[in-house]
Structures are given as structure tokens and as C-alpha cells.
Amino acid sequence: MPRFADHSERRTAIADALINVIAQRGIEAVSIRSIAAEAGVSAGTVQHYFSSKQEIFDFAVASLRVRASARIAEHLEVQASSPGASPGRQVARTVLKQVLPLDDASLRESKVALALHAHAVTHGGASSAQVADWEELRRFVVEEIHGGSDLLFADRMVMATALMGAAEGLSILALAGYVSKSEAAEAFDLLDRMLGN
Template sequence: MPKKVDRQERRTQIADALMRVAAQQGLEAVSLRHVAAEAGVSAGMVQHYFRTKDEMMTFAMDVVRDRNEARITAALGALGPAPEPRDLLRTFLVTVLPLGDESRADGRVALAFLAYKAVRPASAPALREETAQMVSFMAGLLPDGDEKAAAGLLALMEGLGMYLLGGQYTDAEALAALDAQLERLF
């Protein structure tokens, strides 16, 4: 009798291998062959679960997004039943920033995925929607609900993320810059 395989689990295993290849060698190194080798499966098996590289990339991006959302939800939930808006906002931003080695590896992959999506016009509506949701969430936590200030805070977070990934800022320097901006807003 053939072994029963969980399709979602196998697709996630392949997506994890894709992310390891992307983190170690860059997104340009991602191919069905390289991902299969990293996952320890045949290229034919990868093609069984993903017809194209774009399909595999889209699934992997969804896995990254879902994991980030779970990490954010857990961090915000750890604040307790009635946290202050400033604490919610800071926790959200700190959780998204690539602080620490593991988070930096995820951040490099997320940055590569963002660059991948940015040159695909079909991705633009989804990117706009994700950005609008983040700005709306952050504006709802600011004392005056200012969406422009929230957009600026999002830009600060993205810039700090780039500096962390590039090694220009240490974790402490990035957190100090973030805290200084939050102090201005609150």
C-alpha cells in the first residue's frame, strides 16, 4: 500500500528548502533543481507539488507571511489583555524588525521575496493592500490616528530593517532610533 503523504506538509517542506537556498545563496540561486537538492527530494517530486517556479515562490511567500503573522500575534498576545497603544505599536515593530541572527535570515528572505514581487505587476494590488493594512493598524494606535505619521513609521521600520540586514546598524542602534521616533509620536 502506498504511503499517505500530507500534501500541505510536503509543500511546506519544499518551501522551507527554497527559503534556505534563498537565505544562503540569494533568490537568483532558487531553481527546482537546487530546491529539490536542499529538500532531499527529486526534482520530479518538486514539480509534482509545484508546476512552475512562480507557483513555488508564491507558496513560499505565503508561508513566510503566515509565520510572520503568527510571530506577531504571539508577541502582541504576550502583552496581556489591555496593553497600552504605544506598547502594542513598539512590540509590533520590534517583532517585524530583523533583530538577531534567526530573524535576520528570515529578513533576507523576505527582502528577496519583496524584490521578486515588486517586478511582477500582478503582485502590486496585494502589496498595496498589505501596506494599507499595516498603516491603518499603526495609525489606529497613534494618539491622533495620523495615517501620514503611521506611513512615516512604516518607512522608518523598513529603513531600519535594511540597515540591520546590511550591517550598518546594530540591534541596539536600530532600537534606539525606533524608540526616539516613538517618543516623538507619543
């Protein structure tokens, strides 16, 4: 870590170390000591920047979300600048396809996100900040995917929930090796087509 890194950079570097430890050895290998070793700092330094292991977990979850959002934003820019781009459905599909770890760049992060997800489930559930973030994404999908439809808002919420659940589940099935990436993508496309009509 550079000597004059500011507070936020140090926290990010420590959260990155947590993500590396989980990606390489699983969540059970996480300790203040293993995070410190991975970050190349002392355990005391880690404890200076985070008051608990849980606080590092929360920061890592937020950090993974920021990265996923950045990838989504990048895809959207590419799409917006391509000829014949349709705004509504295409945007929502891009968002949901990012949940499916179809490229190697997001595969590693998806694995870590799943581990953090499972951790949250056995430790009292997602935080209210995480739920609020997820709700924001769902509202976005509701608005974008059926922007032109005259369906009731309640029905569109059910559709968005179904699609987001399917993206999440197919992602996990692919990550664990139950289905191939292309099978997961094909199944998601089927749902997307059916719900899009």
C-alpha cells in the first residue's frame, strides 16, 4: 500500500484483500490476520480502519456493487452509441445479464458475492442498505423493461422479481457447475422473451 494512501483508499485496499482471500480460499479462511497478510499490512492496521470483521464484509459488499454498476454503465454507453439501440428492454437485459457471470471478469466477483450472500443469510440477513440498493435495481428493471407496456405496476413488480430471481439462480447454477454458461444464458433469454411480451 502506498505510504500516503488516504483513509478511503486504505479501506478499499483492505476490502480488496478480503475479496482475494474469499476468492482463493473461501469465506472460512477470512480472519483479521489473513486479510492483513493479503493486504501486506499488520493486523493492527486492519483494526485501525475497520472496527470489526463484519464492517469489512459490509464494505466489500458495497465495493462489489460499485464495480458491477461500473461494468453495467460501461455496457450501457456502448449500447447507447450503437445504431438501432432500443432503450427500454435492452437496458434491463444488460443489467440482468451482468448478474449472470458470463465473462471471466465478473466470474471471480460473482463467486465472492455468493459467499458474502450466504454469509449474510446465516448472520441475520442482508443489511438495510443492501436491501435498499436491491430495491433500487428492481425499480429500475420495472421501469425500463416494460416502459411501453400498460400493465399494472404490481404486475410489473412481479415480473421484475421473477427475472431478477432467475438471473440470480441461473448465475449460481452456472457458478457451481450444474449448468454451462450458455445453458444459463439460454434459459434466461427464454424467460426474458416470455415476460417481455
